[in-house]
Amino acid sequence: MAEPATRFHNRIYDSPVGKIAILTMDNGQDYKRPNTFGEAAMMSLNQALDEVVRTPGVKGMMLTGKPYIFAAGADLSEIPFITTFEQGYQIGKLVHTAMKRIMDLPFPTLAAINGVALGGGLEIALYCTCRTVSKSAQGIGFPECFLGLVPGWGGCTLATRLIGPEKTLQLIIYNALNQNRMINGPQAYELGLADRLFDGAEFLDDSLRFLMDVISGGVKVERTPPPAVDAGTALARARAFVDGRVHGAAPAPYKAIELIEGALKGSVEQGFEEENKALGELIKSRQCKASIYSFDLVNRYAKRPAGIPDAKPGAIAKVGIVGAGLMASQLAQLFIERLEVPVVMKDISPEALEKGCGQVVEGFRRLGEKGKLTEGKARHLAGLVSGTLDFRDFSDCDFVIEAVFEEMAVKKQVLGELEPLLRPDAVIATNTSSLSVTEMASVLRVPGRMLGFHFFNPVAVLPLVEVIRTAQTSGEALATAFDLARKLRKTGVLVKDAPAFLVNRILVKMLVDCLALVDEGASFQEVDDALLALGLPMAPFDLLAMVGMPVALHVMETLNHALGPDRFPLNANFSRIVEAKKTFVYLPGVEPKRVDPDLERLWAKTGETAFHPEEIRERVLSSLARETDLILKEKVVGSSKDIDLAMIMGAGWPFFMGGLTMYLDLAGITPRVLQKVFFSF
Numbered sequence: 091m092a093e094p095a096t097r098f099h100n101r102i103y104d105s106p107v108g109k110i111a112i113l114t115m116d117n118g119q120d121y122k123r124p125n126t127f128g129e130a131a132m133m134s135l136n137q138a139l140d141e142v143v144r145t146p147g148v149k150g151m152m153l154t155g156k157p158y159i160f161a162a163g164a165d166l167s168e169i170p171f172i173t174t175f176e177q178g179y180q181i182g183k184l185v186h187t188a189m190k191r192i193m194d195l196p197f198p199t200l201a202a203i204n205g206v207a208l209g210g211g212l213e214i215a216l217y218c219t220c221r222t223v224s225k226s227a228q229g230i231g232f233p234e235c236f237l238g239l240v241p242g243w244g245g246c247t248l249a250t251r252l253i254g255p256e257k258t259l260q261l262i263i264y265n266a267l268n269q270n271r272m273i274n275g276p277q278a279y280e281l282g283l284a285d286r287l288f289d290g291a292e293f294l295d296d297s298l299r300f301l302m303d304v305i306s307g308g309v310k311v312e313r314t315p316p317p318a319v320d321a322g323t324a325l326a327r328a329r330a331f332v333d334g335r336v337h338g339a340a341p342a343p344y345k346a347i348e349l350i351e352g353a354l355k356g357s358v359e360q361g362f363e364e365e366n367k368a369l370g371e372l373i374k375s376r377q378c379k380a381s382i383y384s385f386d387l388v389n390r391y392a393k394r395p396a397g398i399p400d401a402k403p404g405a406i407a408k409v410g411i412v413g414a415g416l417m418a419s420q421l422a423q424l425f426i427e428r429l430e431v432p433v434v435m436k437d438i439s440p441e442a443l444e445k446g447c448g449q450v451v452e453g454f455r456r457l458g459e460k461g462k463l464t465e466g467k468a469r470h471l472a473g474l475v476s477g478t479l480d481f482r483d484f485s486d487c488d489f490v491i492e493a494v495f496e497e498m499a500v501k502k503q504v505l506g507e508l509e510p511l512l513r514p515d516a517v518i519a520t521n522t523s524s525l526s527v528t529e530m531a532s533v534l535r536v537p538g539r540m541l542g543f544h545f546f547n548p549v550a551v552l553p554l555v556e557v558i559r560t561a562q563t564s565g566e567a568l569a570t571a572f573d574l575a576r577k578l579r580k581t582g583v584l585v586k587d588a589p590a591f592l593v594n595r596i597l598v599k600m601l602v603d604c605l606a607l608v609d610e611g612a613s614f615q616e617v618d619d620a621l622l623a624l625g626l627p628m629a630p631f632d633l634l635a636m637v638g639m640p641v642a643l644h645v646m647e648t649l650n651h652a653l654g655p656d657r658f659p660l661n662a663n664f665s666r667i668v669e670a671k672k673t674f675v676y677l678p679g680v681e682p683k684r685v686d687p688d689l690e691r692l693w694a695k696t697g698e699t700a701f702h703p704e705e706i707r708e709r710v711l712s713s714l715a716r717e718t719d720l721i722l723k724e725k726v727v728g729s730s731k732d733i734d735l736a737m738i739m740g741a742g743w744p745f746f747m748g749g750l751t752m753y754l755d756l757a758g759i760t761p762r763v764l765q766k767v768f769f770s771f
Contacts, residue, residue: 094119095130096161098138103298107305108149110298111142116156124162125155127210129181131165132188139191150305151195152298153218154202155211160227163209166237169382172373179370185210185243186362192217198304202297203227203275203284209234212283213241216248220304220311221283222297226290227275230283235266235343237385238378238746242369246349247361253282254316255350259328262346267335285311325351339625340377340746376756380748387735387749388581395572395735396728397584399565403573404515409433410487412504414446414477417521418493420549422446423453426474428578434476434483443477450475481511489574491519491543496644498525505540506533517567519543520558524590524645528560538564541571544591545580546740547637554740555580560587581739588726589652590645592733593740595726596750597633598645598658599717603710604630605661611699612706614675614685620706624753627742635674643668657717663693708759715754715763722768730768 094117103110115125125131142148155161172178192199192214201215202222206229215221223230232241232249240246241262249258261281265271279287288296303309325347332343345368353361372378409425411418414437422433433450437443451472458468476483484490490512492504501520509518518540520530531537542558555575559568568584575582585592604617618629634642643665649658667689676683718733727733734749747753751768754760760767 094123095134096125096127097131097134100138100141102145102148105149105298105302107302109145109147110301110305111145111148111151112298113138113142113151113153114156115154115161121156121158121205124159124206124208125211126162126165127185127214128165128168129184132184135188136191139188139195142195148197150197150301151192151199152202152301153192153199153214154204154294154297155206158205160201160203160205160207161211161214162206162229163211163213163233164243166382166385169373170379174374175370177370178373179366181373182242182362182366182369186366189214189217189244190362198301200297200301200304202294203230203278204290204293206230208232208272209241209245210243213243213245213248215283216244216252220285220301222286222288222293222300223275223278223284224290224293225275225287226293227278229272230274230278231265231270231272232262233266233270233272235263235340235346236270236381236745238340238342238375238381239372240342240346240349240365240368242349242365242372244362244365246346246365247353247358249283250350250353251358252313252316254319255321255354256319256324257281257316258350259324259347262350263328263332263343267332267343282313282316285313321351321354336625336744336746337622339623340744341375342372342377342746345372377746380752380756381745383748383752384734384738384745387731388738388745391731392581392735392739395581395583396732397559397568398572398582399568401565401569403569404488404517404566406488406570406574406577407431408487410484410490411435412490412492412508413437413494414439414442415493416449417545417547417549419446419449419453420547421491421493421521421545422450422475424549424578426450426471427454427457430471430474432474432476434478434487436478436481436484438479440479443479447475447477481508484508485511485513487512487516489517489519489570491521493521496522496525496641498529501525501530502533505530509534509536515539515566517541517570519571521545523594523641524648526589527558527587528562531560531562537562539567541567542585542587542591543571543574546593552740552742553579553581554593554736555582556585556591556593556736556740557582558585558587558591581735583732583736583739584728585732585736586724586726588724589649592721592727593736594645595649595721596714596717596733596737597741598642598649599714600710601630601634601642602646602658602661603713605664606659607701607706607709608693609661609663609695610697610701611695612701615683616701616703617706620701620703621710623703624707625744625747627744631675635676639664639668639673657720667692711754711757711759712763714750715759718751718754718768719764 096115096117099114101112117125199218200220201218204224205227234241278284286300328347352364414435425433435446454468454472457463458465520542527542531540541563544556546552546554557571572582607617614631618631622629650660672689677686730751733751737743737749755767755769
């Protein structure tokens with residue numbers, strides 16, 4: 091669905107220094123629907139500028155946005171319909187032509203950045219003579235490389251000329267590829283993007299006075315020239331950073347670096363022309379299409395994931411956590427920070443409780459030290475955690491989650507002891523990564539109150555929670571779980587109680603094939619390099635070390651037992667190195683990477699096949715396509731969108747891959763292996 095068209099509303103203000111045209115960008119919606127730019131918006135801009143030029147006596151122009159929003163850039167809903175180089179090129183040319191009219195006006199112009207300014211929204215501000223920014227403004231930046239594009243409406247060219255290559259690379263490359271990091275008003279001012287920083291309350295009035303001073307000559311905008319730097323070194327460093335993040339799989343950040351380099355050498359017009367060409371190439375690319383799909387998943391679909399019941403969620407005023415280990419401590423800190431309710435941790439060991447609660451307190455102390463919390467707030471939150479040796483202290487909890495040792499007998503014993511002491515309406519959850527929630531719930535008198543609530547490590551970073559439903563899980567329990575996920579600022583995806591659920595099942599399937607390839611003759615590094623070239627956030631064997639080899643083997647054994655050796659065969663070599671207590675494939679801290687010699691001695695290869703990287707990718711991706719098809723047929727999740735959302739939010743797969751099913755389709759794997767596609771294009 092297309093976004094509402096943004097209009098440029100023009101009014102003339104008779105100021106003491108002459109007429110000032112005030113252009114306000116507004117799409118007629120509230121702040122939840124930001125201003126965006128499409129073809130209609132550019133027509134409106136041209137019409138507004140025509141009015142300004144026709145008005146006699148205009149001495150200046152101020153451009154601003156509706157409350158809290160300056161502009162959020164391109165209307166992404168139009169991008170899927172752009173399929174050729176010429177279309178992309180002409181869109182770039184259309185926008186450059188319209189926005190450059192601001193630059194060519196014969197009087198001072200001011201962009202008053204009153205709120206969100208993303209992509210094209212920040213770019214249009216760069217065409218003005220000067221800029222002000224509100225101290226309260228949030229969400230300023232160039233997210234294009236995160237979306238498979240470049241700031242191609244002047245951003246690469248004009249930002250480089252304004253603040254220099256190093257700061258421009260920070261905005262366009264480093265921030266975009268670092269979880270799409272944004273900056274705020276004060277940071278924009280410090281970078282040199284704005285000439286003045288004003289308080290939010292009187293922002294527009296102060297900005298207008300500043301423009302009047304510029305018009306009258308009372309103020310001269312003086313900017314410190316960008317620092318002289320070794321541009322070649324900065325550009326090379328940026329390319330190395332991009333290599334480490336996308337491994338050559340996404341063309342956009344490399345193209346952005348080229349454009350920034352070109353801006354140092356050529357004219358503005360030459361820079362704009364190169365930006366047009368870049369848009370023509372990128373906007374039709376597979377990576378761009380996948381990125382826009384991912385953006386829609388995360389920003390729209392995830393807001394109302396499939397399967398949430400209409401039942402009223404229960405209120406949560408106190409949380410109980412069974413266990414006091416590392417995961418339990420992470421969960422406790424998250425619940426306290428987001429809900430600001432008491433959390434009680436239960437363990438059988440006083441020492442474990444002291445350590446677990448201490449980790450929570452220390453976590454809040456560090457947040458206070460970093461300035462993310464006030465000292466008083468940090469102390470208050472730290473005071474909400476407590477420890478107990480007695481389940482009776484859970485009697486007034488609304489939500490209880492167990493995070494004990496990953497063994498069914500232990501979990502069933504804990505749940506059997508716990509339930510009689512809870513309120514009848516309390517929800518019971520497990521953070522298990524692979525065990526049957528249905529079997530756990532079998533020891534409960536009210537199994538309908540039980541569900542899985544599976545977080546991903548590190549809890550503070552990865553935003554996914556798999557909400558696991560059994561055949562008996564009540565609508566009220568599910569509604570409470572999804573409401574809780576939202577309050578924790580996590581994305582909940584509904585998953586059927588199936589072996590290893592969703593994300594771990596997919597990752598372990600990939601691991602099974604990686605191990606088999608090594609058995610047959612490939613080296614660990616060859617497998618890692620081949621799959622990193624897809625753009626994965628981490629090489630498979632590095633991920634294995636982070637997750638923990640015993641944990642991975644446990645999940646593999648669960649899947650082998652439940653789904654059979656044809657789909658999830660056990661690997662004798664892998665079992666052997668886990669038994670030998672090996673915790674990593676590569677020697678830690680050694681560059682270039684070197685496989686642990688002891689592990690190599692333990693690994694008995696069964697073949698000496700030399701694999702081409704493409705053969706490795708084809709083998710792994712074909713296997714994933716078949717397993718994904720079975721996941722959907724078994725109704726583990728409601729749709730392929732749930733799989734893609736989960737892989738992006740839970741496994742950190744980049745937007746430009748489009749999750750798993752979209753990637754398999756666009757790369758041609760699904761048609762070749764399954765003779766169909768997961769999506770209709």
